[in-house]
Amino acid sequence: MSDLYYGVAYYDEYMPEDRLAQDIALMRETGINVVRIAESTWSTLEPQEGEYHFYHIDRVLNAMHQAGIAVIIGTPTYAVPAWLVAKHPDILVTTAEGQQKYGPRQIMDIVNPTFRRYAENIIRTLMAHVQNHPAIIGWQLDNETKHYDNVGRYMQEGFVRSLQEKYPSLDRLNHDFGLDYWSNRIDSWDDFPPVENTINASLACAFSRYQRQQVTEYLAWQAEIVREYAQPHQFVTHNFDFEWRGYSFGVQPRVDHFAAAKALDIAGVDIYHPSQKHLTGREIAFGGAITRALKGGNNYFVLETQAQGFAQWTPFPGQLRLQAFSHVASGAAMVSYWHWHSIHNSFETYWKGLLSHDFSRNATWQEATTIGADFARLSPQLAGLRAENDVALLINNEAMDALNQFRPGDAQGNVYNDIFRRFHDALYDHNIALDIINDVTEETSRYKTLIVPGLYAADDGLLTRINRYVEQGGRALIGFKSGFSDENVKVRSSVQPGILHSACGVTYSQFTLPEDVTVAACTSALDCREHNAAELWMELLTPAPGTRTLLRYQHPAWREYAAATEADYGKGRALYVGFLPQKTLISQLFDTLTDGLELRSRTSAYRYPLITRTLRNRDGKRIHFLFNYSGDSQEMLAETSGTELLSGKSVTLGEPLRLRGWEFSIIES
Amino acid sequence: MSDLYYGVAYYDEYMPEDRLAQDIALMRETGINVVRIAESTWSTLEPQEGEYHFYHIDRVLNAMHQAGIAVIIGTPTYAVPAWLVAKHPDILVTTAEGQQKYGPRQIMDIVNPTFRRYAENIIRTLMAHVQNHPAIIGWQLDNETKHYDNVGRYMQEGFVRSLQEKYPSLDRLNHDFGLDYWSNRIDSWDDFPPVENTINASLACAFSRYQRQQVTEYLAWQAEIVREYAQPHQFVTHNFDFEWRGYSFGVQPRVDHFAAAKALDIAGVDIYHPSQKHLTGREIAFGGAITRALKGGNNYFVLETQAQGFAQWTPFPGQLRLQAFSHVASGAAMVSYWHWHSIHNSFETYWKGLLSHDFSRNATWQEATTIGADFARLSPQLAGLRAENDVALLINNEAMDALNQFRPGDAQGNVYNDIFRRFHDALYDHNIALDIINDVTEETSRYKTLIVPGLYAADDGLLTRINRYVEQGGRALIGFKSGFSDENVKVRSSVQPGILHSACGVTYSQFTLPEDVTVAACTSALDCREHNAAELWMELLTPAPGTRTLLRYQHPAWREYAAATEADYGKGRALYVGFLPQKTLISQLFDTLTDGLELRSRTSAYRYPLITRTLRNRDGKRIHFLFNYSGDSQEMLAETSGTELLSGKSVTLGEPLRLRGWEFSIIES
Amino acid sequence: MSDLYYGVAYYDEYMPEDRLAQDIALMRETGINVVRIAESTWSTLEPQEGEYHFYHIDRVLNAMHQAGIAVIIGTPTYAVPAWLVAKHPDILVTTAEGQQKYGPRQIMDIVNPTFRRYAENIIRTLMAHVQNHPAIIGWQLDNETKHYDNVGRYMQEGFVRSLQEKYPSLDRLNHDFGLDYWSNRIDSWDDFPPVENTINASLACAFSRYQRQQVTEYLAWQAEIVREYAQPHQFVTHNFDFEWRGYSFGVQPRVDHFAAAKALDIAGVDIYHPSQKHLTGREIAFGGAITRALKGGNNYFVLETQAQGFAQWTPFPGQLRLQAFSHVASGAAMVSYWHWHSIHNSFETYWKGLLSHDFSRNATWQEATTIGADFARLSPQLAGLRAENDVALLINNEAMDALNQFRPGDAQGNVYNDIFRRFHDALYDHNIALDIINDVTEETSRYKTLIVPGLYAADDGLLTRINRYVEQGGRALIGFKSGFSDENVKVRSSVQPGILHSACGVTYSQFTLPEDVTVAACTSALDCREHNAAELWMELLTPAPGTRTLLRYQHPAWREYAAATEADYGKGRALYVGFLPQKTLISQLFDTLTDGLELRSRTSAYRYPLITRTLRNRDGKRIHFLFNYSGDSQEMLAETSGTELLSGKSVTLGEPLRLRGWEFSIIES
Secondary structure, X not given: OOOOEXXXXXXXXXXXXXXXHXXXXXXXXXXXXXXXXXXXXXXXXXXXXXXXXXXXXXXXXXXXXXXXXXXXXXXXXXXXXXXXXXXXXHHEOEEOOEEOOOOOOOOEOOOOHHHHHHHHHHHHHHHHXXXXXXXXXXEEOOOOOOOOOOXXXXXXXXXXXXHHHHOOOHHHXXXXXXXXXXXXXXXXXXXXXXXXXXXXXXXXXXXXXXXXXXHHHHHHXXXXXXXXXXXXXXXXXXXXXXXXXXXXXXXXXXXXXXXHHHHOOOOEEEEOOOOHHHOOOHHHHHHHHHHHHHOOOOOEEEEEEOOOEOHHHOOOOOHHHHHHHHHHHHOEEEEEEOOOOOOOOOOOOOOEOOOOOOOOOXXXXXXXXXXXXXXXXXXXXXXXXXXXXXXXXXXXXXXXXXXXXXXXXXXXXXXXXXXXXXHHHHHHHOOEOOEEEOXXXXXXXXXXXXXXXXXXXXXXXXXXXXXXXXXXXXXXXXXXXOOOEOOOOOEOXXXXXXXXXXXXXXXXXXXXXXXXXXXXXXOOOOOOOOOXXXXXXXXXXXXXXXXXXXXXXXXXXXXXXXXXXXXXEOOEEEEEEOEEOOHHHHHHHHHHHOOOOOOOOEXXXXXXXXXXXXXXXXXXXXXXXXXXXOOOOEEEEOOOOEEEOOOOXXXXXXXXXXXXXXXXXXXXX | OOOOEEEEEOOHHHOOOOOHXXXXXXXXXXXXXXXXXXXXXXXXXXXXOOEOOOHHHHHHHHHHHHHOOEEXXXXXXXXXXXXXXXXXXXXXXXXXXXXXXXXXXXXXXXXXXXXXXXXXXXXXXXXXXHOOOOOEEEEEEOOOOOOOXXXXXXXXXXXHXXXXXXXXXXXXXXXXXXXXXXXXXXOOHHHOOOOOOOOOXXXXXXHHHHHHHHHHHHHHHHHHHHHHHOOOOOEEEEEEOXXXXXXXXXXXXXXXXXXXXXXXXXXXXXXXXXXXXXXXOHHHHHHHXXXXXXXOOOOEEEEEEOOOEOHHHOOOOOHHHXXXXXXXXXXXXXXXXXXXXXXXXXXXXXXXXXXXXXXXXXXXXXXXXXXXXXXXXXHHHHOOOEEOOOEEEEOOHHHHHHHHHOOOOOOOOOHHHHHHHHHHHHHHHOOEOOEEEOOOOHHHHHOOEEEEOOOOEOOHHHHHHHHHHHHOOOEEEEEOOOOOEOOOOOEOOOOEOHHHHHHHOEEEOOEEOOOOOEEEEOOOOOOOOOOOEOEEEEEOEEEOOOOEEEEEEEOOOOOOOEEEEEEEEOOEEEEEEOEEOOHHHHHHHHHHHOOOOOOOOEOOOOOOOEEEEEEEOOOOOEEEEEEEOOOOOEEEEOOOOEEEOOOOOEEOOOOEEEEOOOOEEEEEO | OOOOXXXXXXXXXXXXXXXXXXXXXXHHHHOOOEEEEOOOOHHHHOOEOOEOOOXXXXXXXXXXXXXXXXXXXXXXXXXXXXXHHXXXXXXXXXXXXXXXXXXOOOOEOOOOXXXXXXXXXXXXXXXXXXXXXXXXXXXXXXXXXXXXXXXXXXXXXXXHHHHHHHOOOHHHHHHHHOOOHHHOXXXXXXXXXXXXXXOOHHHHHHHHHHHHHHHHHHHHHHHHHHHHHOOOOOEEEOEEOOEEOOOEEEOOOOOOHHHXXXXXXXXXXXXXXXXXXXOOOHHHHHHHHXXXXXXXXXXXXXXXXXXXXXXXXXXXXXXXXXXXXXXXXXXXXXXXXXXXXXXXXXXXXXXXXXXXXOOOOOHHHHHHHHHHHHHHHHHHHHOOOEEOOOEEEEOOHHXXXXXXXXXXXXXXXXXXXXXXXXXXXXXXXXXXXXEEEOOXXXXXXXXOEEEXXXXXXXXXXXXXXXXXXXXXXXXEEEEOOOOOEXXXXXXXXXXXOHHHHHHHOEEEOOEEOOOOOEEEEOOOOOOXXXXXXXXXXXXXXXXXXXXXXXXXEEOOOOXXXXXXXXXXXXXXXXXXXXXXXXXXXXXXXXXXXXXXXXXXXXXXXXXXXXXXXXXXXOOOOEEEEEEEOOOOOEEEEOOOOEEEOOOOOEEOOOOEEEEOOOOEEEEEO
């Protein structure tokens, strides 16, 4: 990977007419150097059991190779053919709502042995057919794999077996999960009830974790098969996705990205985001940070992102370029659109590609050609960029599951992600670049600051390691509800916030929901005249002696309690916040916590909509990105000297710069 | 039918006590001259299999005949008796939500052979019993028949057979429907999957069309049976209904009214509408226009409409009269209330009839007596009225299905009808009387203007005929999304709006959702200072050379694109509008398009709430209706001379007229 | 019961560690003198079929006895163990949504004979084991028993049998229920269809009544078993609950409290209510009034209420005391929290007890200790209080079912309770203390005033008895829709409001929904300048000669109709109101109706948030409670002389008193 990849998904199978030659000519005009093919085409590849049809794959491979365009082939397993379902109806997944009906993709039971047998066969058949083709640079396992809320027989039986291995005695399970409550005890493995309607959060979360493990196991199984055929220079990747709220919103609850990525060579992801006047770059940033983390900070592939996308996403002039380079500034080695053309039938007819249905050179496509040219021209400087952040944010699937089992008040949906996004976005807007981690270890000490939002369930070990991180000199911003329950989602009967109270120097026994509650600053370093609402949750904090109260609740009944505190602990410092602050208050709390620290992650004195990022390229040079995430011109003073790569002009520290609406600049220093 | 019919539905079966004689006396006092009976009384007629009970029907027929009141008998098949379901549970329809449970009406599987056998038997038994009764003037087949979202075995098997007939080879089906997408290919008829959960819009729309065809077939089958017994002077009708949103909102998606009406002698319909201060006459107008179209512009029956109806519909003084004569002004030959009395038990206890539960002479009934008297007195002038409109509006079930598969943005429900109603209501409010058509043929040339909203799916033939209509001198107002996809809901890969671009002189490749977008006029003929919001959808239009840009988008990113254009084509003119305009803007666009045309459909210079209609009676005289659809008095100058039929006074052109709240006037000229 | 009970629910089974000794020590410090145990612990008691485990029960009984804390034992039947469901899956209840899945409590089929057999066994086994333990003062049958929307085979078969007993001939059933409508007739018992999807309100309401009867029968069956073992000094009670809207909102639709309470010695209840700034005391008042009525006005147990409860209920300082004494002022002999500690796992982890999960002495617990001390100190004066109200309000499960079948307009949910609460709360805020009754008999004459909201379905007998109540001197406030239909939910074909029109001197034939309608006063005794909206429903009333029109509608179309009327009838007076008034207007109508009456129920000239109650204690002394239901200080003049019990100070009539926020006072006179 010495170059930036600029790609599209391409489905010769879906074309209303033969356009391959025209498309390839137009791709070259666009600067496309890689295509993704095949990942949803099982029924075309194997139209009847044991009958194979390689027409489209062969001709696309040959034509792309001839044109010098690289190919990534996806295993075709995430949509099953009608004949397979007709023959084996039980391969369709059963969820709490019942067995799914044929029609959509991603409705198979990935732990069903019959499905596995047929999936293995089509993977092996495809691999054997194409394995030596020189166009292929890598393989994508399945696509956006998840457990599809599988509560079927195989999933439940496997779950019970996994518990039997962990708990030779049911007494311990009953105790750890609190199953005595409401007569939920299980005193014989034979009585183990279906879990899909359980009211026991410990059991529900354990099952959810087991479901994620099956996704990990399934991808590892595919990887193993693929590697039997793959050539050494070819990579194995997967297209992960995120919690979906009409766009990529937050941490994916149905996959453990960190565990699943172990089977891959390179991490891949799709990132879709609001556009037009709602384009902020926030999803590109958090999605990039998570994906970058999966393989140790290495570059990753954006295997899918929008060109035109939904009708409401048709980009304003300049936005497509801004997006592409924002991915690069997060560490992406590839920006690939889903998809080249716009599909004429079926379901995603209005999820438009780079080309509209008429295949003409539209305005969005025209902008794409400038990206293709710039990627080619600037690859020497921009390929292989590495982030050098010293701020980390901890995410955790188990904490997410647990917190979402006990949503505060009327909160709906994945409230863990609402909290995660609030903290992430506050720092993004404040131009604090961060890494994502999913555990705290000795290695975490390379970060000067650690953000821990909503770590609701965690074992003693993790909490102790967080304390130790602080003790050894780290600064930690710990959010409400962290430390509250153990790894079995049992609330600790100790003082709260559990083990973390040592580092945080604060305790609480009671909490409530904030209704018309604001917070007031107890230190001149914080300005709470605006954006001071306490949201979502409110813990009635009592600081230990020596702990500094930073914020206090403004409410007749609760004014004696602290809302945020800061304590020194060993060589470090921990800031605890007992409620959900608004973004600007989070950024102030961050500044208070990091007072006196020199942070590489603090890339600018400016704030959103001016977003900056600094990475180091292969030559060891620093690359500074300046993005204007607004439709209005922005003025700023250069924060570094160097060469602006797009224009070739030199820039001097302190020189006035001007970015037009949605424009950006790249300075090499 | 030499007289206007004034009727009620009457259910002797439902009476808490024997009131037949009293009711008939009161009906005569009201001016009722026709009753509708029997259509939901299967369990009374056949209380056990093969046991028949004609008590209520016989005594009502005899008593009505004696009183000189005509009777329409409905076949009793739209609600099935408990014994039939107990014996044959499979006759209950299966929808995507599963098999329906006994209780409501309209839950049978109309293609189930067992249901057909029992239905045929009760129809034949009833017909044989009553066929010679002199009170009967006609027969109603079933009631508000639809397919009830039937996805049962018989429906799906029939659908697959119909595809097999059309597509001897599955390759063509796979291609036309784009089934390669997401592995939905079908390569053996034996594998044909159930379609209720398909994500393929082409397949879903084909199935929906097949479901409607079964309604057509079912009514034709009933008509054939009934005609074996019916006497020559008796008519066969059916009570169609519309898309229901708590009232008759728009085109019925589950019946093809035009196809189904072929089996009838006279079209019948129920029209329910908002009342009190929400009474506008719009539903009476569009419902009348559709029903009038079903049998070539002939008069139709309003077999059901509200007297008191829902509690929120209790009419203000004057409204019941206004409604009755509005039906007549749309071409109705009958106004019949559902129903005479108010039902004391069960489900529709609060859907009140002309009489309340106490059978007393309430205020609404008192107003009805004046209608009865006026219908009798004015039948010579008002029976057999014919509309003479030269503006037509095209509706189409297939376009509706297709458009609703791809609703713009967050739009919910039947968005096709939202668009249809916007265009219809704009012209209604502007006093443009229109006919409804569901195809464009050579005959369409008798209309000077054609309105085409949301013709999302159409074959080449229809689009070509629309072009030819314009070429030959017609003026067409073409709405956004028209022409976009073919008859299989495959988006055209040509330039958009497909074949229509020839007549319209405009193209587009991209579109988006309007967010805070307004339009600005490019011609002094349009005034866009108010009501200028672009709603729902926005196509980025590029006019061809010679095409006039009428409107342009007001938005920083899209200001170079046209929003509406007008082009000359052959002898005619086509106006294309790329977004959903507000009503007053639609009426301005209509005026621009029809500039210089003399239109019979333009019945007034006034606007809503003053609504006018002009029809021709049997004597060749023009009848002008003037309705005040508001609670306030309205002043106007007479737009014709003649005799005011209610008062008998003469009116002179230009003379000041005054209508009190909810009052109307009828001038014969 | 010579003392006030102060209690908690206690689950040794759920404890994360052995805390029994510590807990009991802390309970004694709190003043706890009773605990409730065991009611949801079947799976702990009988971990496998026939294996019993009395460890927790024995040790708790022994330890409590030693500490002088009394124990109430609940039969453990309201949550079933996994082994029982594994063995007999059919014991899970089937509702209209299908059979329930294992997990939650309260999902058993209480009429299933298999369930009954196992339930009887565990009750007998438990009773035999503990029956002689001296700690036990009483038994609680099951918990919050309801029919769980049971539409299973046993429930439906039983229902049909009950109809067969009542209706030897189906003709009468068809007639009474109006089953001819939409072919719902049943002409053979063998054809009787499942009723869960019926559209016939008469049938649906009859089934609902039958379901409630099975709850009555089930509790009586448990009571009989328990009494075989119980000692004479022990009571049998049950923990009833109310319609739940996130708190105890209104009359419980799934239980006939009056019928079910016949099996009990003492009525018990749980009352949960909004807290913090939404604390009003209204739920404590209506819940207390209903429960007090169940055993002839005797004291009752509040077996469950919140200590901390939901996070949004964490009490403000002072509120826990205010709540406890409000229960006493309604006639409670016990205030018992659910529950002592906060549960660490499973489902209700955030329904917090008196102690938080950390078992520390939190602020709420500290306030509880003052209640414990005051209960102990003031029991001589406050135990055994009796209300002496002369205003009654009639509630009725059958009227509720019927009215909710025909909700006005867009009303959702249990609209009967919305109406009930409006009338109840209006009088509560007006300091009118009332009793609840569920029938009108000769005994009702001891009340000077009767409130009848929403008595939609009633047989002739009840309506006649209401008329007679008025005739004999009572004053009745009759709400809209009362008297409309008979006991089979058949609308009366007489003039409305049915038989009540005699006493009320008013009739109506038509009604509508109010849209922007207000009412105007026709008498100077009423002030309608504010709070004058007609809500929910509006009957177009015509007063009979001699009837006084109190209110008239303000609306162009309806201004001739009365909105509320008052008539003298015999020695009494009836006020009829044809719409839903706002609370202050209801209190004005009440004052008009009771003009000149001396009412013991009128306990104060002040209004909410100052709430007063007067009861008589065992010594025959009057106890006056003064509650400040607001966070602000309130000033008032003493309305009685006597001794303030909390402070011991004497108070003189007319003396200025001051209550701080959420403070209260108790004066013995």
